[in-house]
Amino acid sequence: MDMFDRRGMLRCMGWAGTGALFTLGGGIPGSITLDAALGATPKPGFSFLQISDTHLGFNKPANPDPLGTLKEVIAKAKALPVRPDFIIHTGDVTHLATPEQFDLAQQMLGEFGVPIHVVPGEHDIVDGNDPRPFLDRFGRAARGEGWYSFDAGGAHFVALVNSIHLGDRGMGTLGEAQLAWLGQDLAGRSASTPIIVFAHFPLWDLYSDWGWGTADGAQALSLLKRFGSVTVLNGHIHQVQQKIEGDLTFHTARSTAYPQPAPGEGAGPGPLVLPSVQLRSAIGLRSVTLRQGAGPIAITDTPLA
Amino acid sequence: MPNLIPFARAATAACLAAVLAFVVMASAHAAPAPSLPHGNAAVGQKLYQSCMGCHSLDENDVGPRHRGVVGRPAASVPGYAYSTALRKSGLVWTPDVLDRWLTNPQKLVPGAKMYFSVANPNNRADIIAYLSQQR
Numbered sequence: 419m420d421m422f423d424r425r426g427m428l429r430c431m432g433w434a435g436t437g438a439l440f441t442l443g444g445g446i447p448g449s450i451t452l453d454a455a456l457g458a459t460p461k462p463g464f465s466f467l468q469i470s471d472t473h474l475g476f477n478k479p480a481n482p483d484p485l486g487t488l489k490e491v492i493a494k495a496k497a498l499p500v501r502p503d504f505i506i507h508t509g510d511v512t513h514l515a516t517p518e519q520f521d522l523a524q525q526m527l528g529e530f531g532v533p534i535h536v537v538p539g540e541h542d543i544v545d546g547n548d549p550r551p552f553l554d555r556f557g558r559a560a561r562g563e564g565w566y567s568f569d570a571g572g573a574h575f576v577a578l579v580n581s582i583h584l585g586d587r588g589m590g591t592l593g594e595a596q597l598a599w600l601g602q603d604l605a606g607r608s609a610s611t612p613i614i615v616f617a618h619f620p621l622w623d624l625y626s627d628w629g630w631g632t633a634d635g636a637q638a639l640s641l642l643k644r645f646g647s648v649t650v651l652n653g654h655i656h657q658v659q660q661k662i663e664g665d666l667t668f669h670t671a672r673s674t675a676y677p678q679p680a681p682g683e684g685a686g687p688g689p690l691v692l693p694s695v696q697l698r699s700a701i702g703l704r705s706v707t708l709r710q711g712a713g714p715i716a717i718t719d720t721p722l723a
Numbered sequence: 724m725p726n727l728i729p730f731a732r733a734a735t736a737a738c739l740a741a742v743l744a745f746v747v748m749a750s751a752h753a754a755p756a757p758s759l760p761h762g763n764a765a766v767g768q769k770l771y772q773s774c775m776g777c778h779s780l781d782e783n784d785v786g787p788r789h790r791g792v793v794g795r796p797a798a799s800v801p802g803y804a805y806s807t808a809l810r811k812s813g814l815v816w817t818p819d820v821l822d823r824w825l826t827n828p829q830k831l832v833p834g835a836k837m838y839f840s841v842a843n844p845n846n847r848a849d850i851i852a853y854l855s856q857q858r
Contacts, residue, residue, distance in 0.1 A: 478782075514785065540776075544785055546806070546836050586842040587773045629773050629839075686772025688779070 464571030465707040467495055467502045468616070470653030471673030473541065474523050475513035480689030481697060484513075484675035485522070490722055491674045491703050492529050502705065503571065504532050508653035508671060509539030509581060509618030511556065520555050538564060539618040539654060540581040540588075547582050565596050567603050571708045574607060576600065578617040580632045581654075588629030590619030590654075597637050604641055612647040612708065612715065620652045622661055622668050625681035630655055639666060649706075649715055655681075656690075657700070658719045669717060672702045698723035760845055762852025770841075770850050777839070780857055786837060792816050793855045797832075808834030818851045825850065 469491060476484050495502070507527065512519035527534050536556040543549050549557070549564050560566045564579040578600070580590030592600075604613075615621065621635040632638070642648045648666045656678035659670040677690045677700035684690070692700055702721035709716075777785035787803040797814040798805040812832045814820055820831075825847045828837040841847050 540838075541785065544836070546834075547838055582838075584838045584840075586840060587846075588776060588839045627770075627773065629776070686775035688772075688775040 463500075463707050463709055465500060465502050465705060466571075467505045468508060468651050468671050468704040468706060469505060469674055470508040470671040471510040471539065471656055471675055472507070472523065472526075473510055473513045473673065473675040474526070475516065475519040476675055476689070478676075478689055480676035480691045481701070485526070487698070487701055487722060488526055488674050489529075490698075492526070494720075494722070495530055495703065498705070502532055505530055505534045506575075506577075506616050506651065507534060507536040508616050508651060509537050510541040510653060510673075511536060511539070511552075513541055515542050515544040515552065517551075520551065524555055535568075535575070535577060535616075537577050537579055537616060537618055538581050540584060540590075543582055549579070549582055562595055562599060563593075565599060573612040573614050573708055576603065576613065576615045578615060578621075578638065580621070580635070581618040584629070585633035587626060589626060590617070590629075590632040590635070592632060592634050592638055597634065597641070600638055601641055604645075607645075609644050610646050612649070613642060613645045614649045614651065614706075614715075615642065616651040618652060619654050620659075620668060620670055621650050622663070624655065624659060624661075624670065628681065628687040630681060630687065639663075642666065647715070649717075651704075651706075669704070669719075671704050672700065672719065672721065674701055674703065674722075677701060760848045762845075762848035762850070762855075764849070764852040764856050767849035767851070767853025770846050771853050773841075774839075774850070777837075789854060790857050792857075793818065793821065793851070806832075806834060806836040808832050809836075818855065821851050821854070822847050 472488050473484050474488070481487060495505070505527075511523045511527075527536075538549055538552045538556070542552045553560055553564050557564050559568070560577075562579075563582055565577055567574065567576045569575070578592060578596065580592050583591040583593060585591045615638075617632070619632050620630055621632050621638055623631040623635070625631070643664070643666075646665055650666065650668045651671065652668070653671050653673070655670040656673040656676065657670065657680065658672055659668075659681075661668040676697070677692060678687055679685070679690050690700075699721045702719065704717060704719045706718075707716040774786075774789075778787070778789050780790045781788050783800065783803040787800040787805070793816055795816055797812050797816060798810040809832050812835075814832070816824075822844075823831045825841045827840050828835050841850065
């Protein structure tokens with residue numbers, strides 16, 4: 419059951435040193451699997467789950483059955499002792515944005531039984547750059563091309579859309595209208611408010627050769643700099659990657675469908691075919707717990723197996 | 724990533740050398756300048772990775788399959804649902820047209836459904852050189 423190799427462990431410990439803990443397990447800098455969490459005593463606190471890159475409709479060898487693995491994720495989420503307050507989905511809900519895939523996605527996301535906040539990935543907007551078919555299904559509270567914000571658990575959540583207008587080498591773009599809105603949205607908020615930003619593409623330059631970044635992400639980050647705690651969650655990369663920059667921490671999530679290679683390794687940013695017994699160790703979900711008061715935000719990434 | 728950096732640097736140097744050689748040649752012979760820098764297919768193979776979120780050589784996905792694309796008429800892969808705009812474009816994917824496509828597909832074919840571009844001309848030339856070899 420020990421999902422963490424030595425490298426993973428060291429990464430977590432590095433984390434603890436900078437003020438964020440992978441807890442759920444009583445403040446020990448380390449991580450526990452979701453299976454272990456299932457047996458843990460429920461603790462009060464506000465929590466949510468992040469899922470990403472469900473890619474419903476994908477059917478290639480990297481995972482011929484992304485619907486099946488999503489169902490496994492749903493079952494795990496429902497078995498948690500503490501019901502998450504909501505779920506965020508960081509995009510690529512579907513693979514090809516067809517009406518059938520959107521139908522299936524709506525039905526499946528409903529199965530979680532808790533509210534779900536979604537941002538689109540570029541696979542959700544395949545036909546041109548019109549996000550409306552996606553927003554009609556998933557964008558209830560959205561403005562502009564789908565961005566929105568809300569308050570929950572003492573934190574301010576900001577959903578950004580950087581997957582509609584793709585820039586150089588396919589990088590995400592926020593655009594001026596969205597950046598202006600973000601400036602207004604953040605203005606007047608106390609610097610001590612924890613901010614949680616979520617978007618499909620990473621806001622930091624993870625690996626721009628593969629388009630793994632946001633062309634104008636730095637402008638968003640400069641608006642966020644004055645806050646004491648900023649957590650940025652994204653998808654698109656199909657693997658866990660983290661970065662800390664001052665008070666900003668960045669977390670890229672696993673897909674629930676298929677993995678992609680590490681940045682710059684292998685053939686490119688496409689589906690990575692693993693021996694089938696290994697697939698479930700490379701896909702999964704993430705849970706995030708906020709403590710009331712000034713406690714650290716606890717983030718646990720959990721593979722399916 | 725780390726193992727790619729020296730490679731990328733070497734590639735940049737090679738491109739620079741190629742461009743310089745070309746400039747020297749062009750001025751020495753005052754020949755009409757070809758419109759594209761010479762691409763390096765090996766570098767192009769690496770750069771092609773950025774297309775693979777949507778394309779592959781042999782399978783239709785978000786975008787059409789690419790094998791044999793250089794020299795073929797636009798929107799001619801069977802079984803792929805092209806935009807009307809690209810189907811009606813009448814283009815043929817010569818290196819020059821591909822260069823304009825990768826610079827800004829929306830400008831070349833307004834209404835096409837590829838939203839992805841490559842800003843650096845040498846990168847484009849390298850990608851096109853790679854695609855030319857994928858017969």
